[in-house]
Amino acid sequence: MYRSKRKKNQFYRPFHLFSNLCIPILLSCQPLRDMLYSYRNKKVEMRRKPSLQKGSDPVARRRRYKVKNIVILILVLLIAIGGITTGIWAISNKGSEEPASTSSTQPESTDSSADASSSDVSDSSDSQSRISEPDDDWQLVLANLSHPLPEDFSVDLTTITGNYADIPALDNMKVDSRIVEPLLKMFQDAKQDGQNLFLRASHRTIALQQTYYDWHINHYKEQGYSDEKAKALTLEYIAYPGCSEHHTGLAVDIISVEWQNSGKEIIDTFEETSEAKWLAKNAHKYGFIMRYPKDKEDITKIGYEPWHFRYVGVAHATAIYNAGQCLEEYLGVLD
Ligand SMILES: [Zn+2]
Known part of the structure; x- marks a missing residue:
């Protein structure tokens, strides 16, 4: 009209x-x-x-x-x-x-939203949107199935559990020391907005990842799947040891206190909670991106995880959020 x-x-x-x-x-x-x-x-x-x-x-x-x-x-x-x-x-x-x-x-x-999404599509193919930052060498480190971390990869960790009252967390949660401050700020601001976040996973050693990986393989085999199928199903959500972002100390799994207390398994319906919505909308302001978005599974090779956030710095996170990209697209590494 x-x-x-x-x-x-x-x-x-x-x-x-x-x-x-x-x-x-x-x-x-x-x-x-x-x-x-x-x-x-x-x-x-x-x-x-x-x-x-x-x-x-x-x-x-x-x-x-x-x-x-x-x-x-x-x-x-x-x-x-x-x-x-x-x-x-x-x-x-x-x-x-x-x-x-x-x-x-x-x-x-409805046509104006169509305009917006079409501009998103052109943005997402635009590798020019990448920004250069002094901390790029560690902020933008890529860990996926085709980019395992170097064997000598090391990181200075800070223990969150028991040290930060504003970050309710599972036992023994540790992150890269450089992201403690933005993580804390994000939890505090979320709380002020009435959202009770819970730190469910953080840094993982390669040995621990191997344990998770093996557990899932066996779990699927017990259900009657072949070795090949069990591996494929496991890799949908569990990164191959050495290829997990959790080794970097820059990745965190965040759910709600309520979800944690319910004892429920973490599944993608977590996206319907107000905490997940808050994170999806605000995490980039603190330097975190939703690392495995729903519409990027073909590129990330990982299923949708509305709880997994990865620190890349505020400038990169904002650019990635605005362009509607995943990290692989942003870095121009699509193999
Ligand atoms: Zn995760």
Whole structure:
């Protein structure tokens, strides 16, 4: 509705401007008025005196041509001024009116959201969105199935459990010391917004990852799956030892205190909790990204995990969040 109204205005406004402003200005110009009056008087005279009509007198004919030329000139001028007015109006309104009109269509339109998603698609293929930061060597470290961490990878860890009252956590939770501050701030701000976050997983050694991995393989085999199928099912959610982000100390699994107390398994319906929604919307402000989004499973090769967050720094997290990318896309590593 708003859109059609806008189109109508776009057409009529310059026309009104032209007819209401330019024509009166031109008519108020004395020489032009004189010219029009003299032309009209001559026509009246010609009607009265047939001898003055077309072809009868060469002098009168020249005058008629002259008057005709002046009238044509005036018409051309009017059209030109109208065109210029329309052009100026269009240019001056392009910048100021367009955003307001677009926002006025938002409440009822589906096409404006389609515009937004299509721009997201083009953004996500745009590797130019990557920013350079002094801490890139550790903030952007990539750990996935095709990029295992180097064997000598080491990290300075800080124990969270028992040391930070504002971060309710499972036993023995440790993270890279450099992310303690943003993690703490995120938990505190969430609490202020009424969201009770719980730190369920953090740094994992390769040995511990191996234990998880083996447990899952056996779990699927016991259900009758072949070795190959058991491995495929395990790798959907459990990274291969050495390829887990949890080895970096930059990845955390965060659920809600309520979910933790319920004893429920962590599954993707966690996304429906207010804590998950808060994290999805705000984590980037503290430098964390949802590392395995729902629509990026083909790229990350990991199932959707609305609880797994990875620290990359505020600048990168914000760029990734705004572009709707996953880390592999952002880094341009899509193998
Ligand atoms: Zn995780």
